[in-house]
Amino acid sequence: MxxxxxxxxxxxxxxDDRHWAEWADWLGVPRHTVSALVGAVVAEGRDNADALRLIRPDLDVPAEYRAREAAGYGEHLxxxxxxxxxxxxxxxxxxxxxxxxxxxxxxxxxxxxxxxxxxxxxxxxxxxxxxxxxxxxxxxxxxxxxxxxxxxxxxxxxxxxxxxxxxxxxxxxxxxxxxxxxxxxxxxxxxxxxxxxxxxxxxxxxxxxxxxx
CATH class of the missing domain: 3.40.50.1000 (HAD superfamily/HAD-like)
Known part of the structure; x- marks a missing residue:
């Protein structure tokens, strides 16, 4: 039982719609671009954060979270x-x-x-x-x-x-x-x-x- x-x-x-849309806006790319890249890394069995690194290869995701928070664009639900x-x-x-x-x-x-x-x-x-x-x-x-x-x-x-x-x-x-x-x-x-x-x-x-x- x-x-x-x-x-x-x-x-x-x-x-996850808002999550990826906010990342697209923050990185300055169309939202569809991020959605498509998320789909691509999923299909390859990769970590979803790799979608963001395909846009900006040197991206430090934790540091970028902190930068978003400091700029008033922190997480929201x-x-x-x-x-x-x-x-x-x-x-x-x-x-x-x-x-x-x-x-x-x-x-x-x-x-x-x-x-x-x-x-x-x-x-x-x-x-x-x-x-x-x-x-x-x-x-x-x-x-x-x-x-x-x-x-x-x-x-x-x-x-x-x-x-x-x-x-x-x-x-x-x-x-x-x-x-x-x-x-x-x-x-x-x-x-x-x-x-x-x-x-x-x-x-x-x-x-x-x-x-x-």
Whole structure:
């Protein structure tokens, strides 16, 4: 029985549209250019930050984040950045007695922004706040501590095979891959992903049905 469900953030809970659009504006290129380059690096299995380095090869991404913040263009999230199913799906899971956690590879600033949205979750935390990022197993060790449940009773939900599904499974967690965002769609039917995911879903509402059954 699943007692705790842990959700990735980008392209699981939140849309990445604003994220990449703001980077395009900051770097002074058309938004379509960044979107196309993100798609290209995804298809090659590369880190998404490589899309920005294709525009500016010497780009220091953490330093550029700080420069954006200093210039008044820091990270932003509001209700429009959430997928439509997030609030009702998380609320349904909590009504079933499931512990709900949001934990992904994000900055501490994003953690604050997510908590300010007052989502129906028991805990919202980011990799920056834990000082360890996916796919490192230490991240999933922290997930299990936060879950307060055995690995086999903990489900990790995410869109990215290499960052979410494979390492979560290696840590002994149950896994659900969501067909959402570029990674979720591109790799949804890959044989390794199909073998590693306990469930494959198209929206978060399906989780309540899975848990109830």
């Amino acid at each position: 699943i007692e705790t469900i842990v959700f990735d953030v980008g392209e699981t809970i939140t849309r 509001d209700e429009t950045d959430l997928y439509d199913d997030v609030r009702p799906a998380l609320a349904s899971l909590r009504a079933l007695g499931v512990r709900v956690i949001i934990a992904g590879n994000q900055t501490a600033a994003v953690g604050d922004l997510l908590r300010a949205l007052e989502l129906p979750a028991d805990l919202v935390v980011t990799s920056a706040e834990w000082d360890v990022a996916k796919p490192h197993q230490a991240f999933f060790e922290k997930v299990l501590t936060a879950a307060q449940a055995a690995p086999e009773a903990t489900l990790y939900v995410g869109d990215h095979p290499a960052n979410d599904i494979y390492p979560a499974r290696a840590a002994g967690l149950r896994t659900a891959h969501i067909r959402r965002g570029p990674w979720g769609h591109l790799w949804a039917d890959a044989p390794d992903l199909v073998a590693a995911a306990d469930w494959r879903i198209d929206d978060l509402h399906q989780l309540a049905t899975l848990i109830a059954s």
